Amino acid sequence: MESEFPLELQSETFKILSSNDDTSMETLFSHLYDPQQQQNRSQALTFLQCCKHHHPDLLMIKLFFLLTSSPEIPTRTNAARALVFVQPNELWPKLRPQAQSRLQAHFINYLTEETSIHVLRLASTILSQTVSVIYKSQRHWNEIIDFLFSSVNSNDEKLREFSLLVFSSLTNDCRISLLKSLNDRVRVLHSSFLASLTSRNPDVQVASFAAVVNLICLFSDNQLFHELLRAMMVAVFALLHGFERSYFKSAFAELVKLVSAEPLLLKPYMSDMVLDALQIAENCGVTEETRRLAFELVLAMAELKESEQVLASLPHEMVVRLFLVPMKSLVLYVKEDGNDNSNCDGNGADCGADRGTEDEREKGADPETEKVDDAYEFGIKCLKKLSVAFGGTKVVAVVHELLKNYYLDSTDWKMRHAGITLLTEISKEFSDAMVLREKFLEETIIRILKLFQDSHVQVRLAAFTLMDMPIIFVQSAQILYHPRFVYAFSIALSDGDNKVKEQAASAMLYFLQNTLPESLLLYQNVDTVMNRMLSSIHDKGNAKQRRIVLSAFNLVAQSCHEVAHKFQRGL
Template structure:
């Protein structure tokens, strides 16, 4: 087997590990753990890591013995600290089984003796991890290796230390118990069962009586890790009560890091042993609320306290308890994450502002933050709470909070939090909100008021809500469509913030797409709306706002044909200019607008034909059309040419333009326009359009090829009706075209196309 590391390095590592001189190991530690002179240090650290990995791979026994020796024998605390860090890095559980029994016995004896003499609590904390891993591998393997030596002496030492007055040894033993692996705990059960009462008493004393926060926190870990030994109700009850008292003691008495670690163990306990905790969970919810509602705690502490509730929402065992919580408690539960939104919204907005103008990779870091994003945590909590309670209770709570506290608050952050709460709840319980008496109407009134809010972020959130594809929004749009059209129109002309104006246009476009086609006919002032949209389109300061406005105008033009006639000249010139815009979205919508004008435009379209054809031709020949975004704009331009061929043929050189249009088919990038054009092709073929077929039907092969490509894609490029029409046309070709002609056609197709066509030709 080929060596993983060079022989020269193997020899060097053996020499260092076998030597009585510890200088080389001291240098190794310096390179690994000294942070001075970063650039030079990184090079040395890399070499030292390679050296250590070579030792572990080729001389594991010598490495283990050397590091244990430095840990237990060096007079220097930094050396003992670094030896302990290196042992944890290489993982003693991997190396211990590779030692000979004599070496294991020697190390065991030295280690116990060392523990009683170590003066540094920091070193002992590191050593606790080493010992827990070593004990774990010893007792984990005892059933696999009957000759394996147990280490009963260390268990006796730990039981003695956990009752010791020496706080260093007490904390050390608790840390060891807190880190034992699950397999080890199972195999240790016969030893620990005999000492359950002793451990229970010791852990209880450490939690309730110790004035040392490090001891208290270590006892949390030990209790949680060995909780299976304390499942007897009276034992568990006493420990849990002591833990809750200690948590509040740590919260008020010491720096937050102690509380964070201890409470983290409680959260772990909830997830690991929900059945044991079931009788106490409602009280734990109230305790978590008491912490989270405390104005004197930090956002991090409030979040941590609520993590306990979130852990419960994910457990089946907690379902009934959550459902049975009193209404007042549910209200309090929802207020906590909403308060988080209020307190963190400015930080969120600052992050978004700082994220502007940086590269995409950097923007993800700045805007999205990391797992500690407080605002996003508030949103996540609201979503989880929604899942935990029945619909009616959540909607009732939402109604009370929104109507009494948030949407009419003088503080913009509370109004913003209110609209965010409404958005989250509406995603989950739209149907219940729509059916609840007066809820929809009252919320619509509040939302319309927020459209004109004094704070830009509140307006932005309100318009964003109205773009959500949920039943609540759709019901509001249908039942109160006249109020929304009026409100959108006012906002388009009055809002001075470009981002809000863009969101208004986007929300209005969403509204128009999801309401009945004749809804605009009921709107008492379309001219006002069109003028404001044209004003937005002419404003070249915001490309995205110019694209949404074009889309909206196009949609209105499709539904209100008279609009095209009234605004034709002004609008068409804007569209022609937009065809050469740098934005692919704007070019796409400009071409779509021309297609709509071609469909519904008046005879005044004729004077612009040459300009239109020129701009569309440039779009279709755009060298960047291979890019998917520009490819869609090209498809829409082809569609516009198609409509001109269909509706304004007398104004063009049809014998030239129609074949050019055909040459760009089938369309494959803009699927909406593809279905329109392929249907038009069927209609033209069905009426034996001479300009399309060409002299002597010379374009028939191209037409059949387009049909076959469309069929091959299924319903992606055409509606079911169009595909059926294509099949019928191909069947007619097969019946009416002479076999000799069809044979020529078949030879011009590729094998896959021939296979698709043959079933339509009876003579073959």
């Protein structure tokens, strides 16, 4: 281990750490954190790692001295950043007890004198790690706990935020020790947190969210928890409407964390929290990021066993509203296909999508495009998780209503496309319930057949893709409405878009492969179907489509010998 770093470097680090001249440390900070010195950063990191490995006690003392004693804010900032990087919880045990005691006493004095909130925020991480490692070793630092209690009630906003940040970062070992030692002081801390949650300083508010969530084990008493949760919900709405969205984002993320950490404590309040999250997500004035974050709270509950009963008791109208939120993402963020063969009216009219130049496409995905893709995928993810959470019976009733009243008959192609996407995702999970629901299959099949001839290519493609899936919903449609589908597929073989023709041919082949030969003879319009397939086989435009249709043609020929004899010459 001693030879991990060269002896010359070990000697140099010892010399610098032992020196009263801080010039070399200032140079080190410059190399680490100055953007114009990036070429020296790797060497500086090696230097720092050598210090940590061979002289951890000297490194801790040197950085701590610069943090607490330098008159320059940049130096104190960089010393704090370096301490966070080397992790004080790993360095502290390497110090002798006498050095630990000196640093502990000096730290409290320093905190009362520090003027920079930025440095204090970094120092909060240093202190929380130090406190945690002390308590983990079964020791105590009562003076710092007293200081934190005093600071969280202070009129000094910097110290209030600092103490809350420390409380928010304490490790589990430290929290357990605190729980044993605080006893009657829990209510004092509770009152302090309530006051911080209503602070006019958004930094204090956000820090209080994190502190409450991290120390929630101290407030398991129903009354204490109820008051804190109510204050958090009031505060999060205030942050949403009154300050920059970044504050809301940080605070709401803590609420999501709380749901996963303490589901039993939250169970009595879950239905109200779903409604609160829904109101945020439905707000037209919020960004997509805010809408998504609000819905993460719902998804966090959807994944918890403790919330099953709560979700099952939600009224039908609220469940419909929950599904409408991700559906909005599917409508807003579906990308219009810029394929050369795409057309909006089925007759070759250009969709008008901007494909970009060849150079632009070769450079990789545009950040905005990635954002759109991400938002669309999040919508799909929400639909899946909501479906699992609410179960087949409730979900199918909701989907039936949405498809009938909102989507499949809409004049907006994006709405129709979103409807097919919803139907596809739900069919994967709950085909049985969909087939058994009265009129669902019949009404939906009528609409799908209509969408086969939709004015927009992406809707047609999505409809044919659905009917090519090996799921019970499609198989039931195959049994009950076989002749109508085969005929509709054959018509689509002359569609103006190659992708649609290929997908229609694939769906047609899937249907024919799973159909009894006798059923073809009962209807088949079989002459019309064979004519269209023959015409498609002769179409030289798409080799993969030419192969799929030929396979379908052969299937029909094998089942209907008389008809096949008439058409085989055409091959």
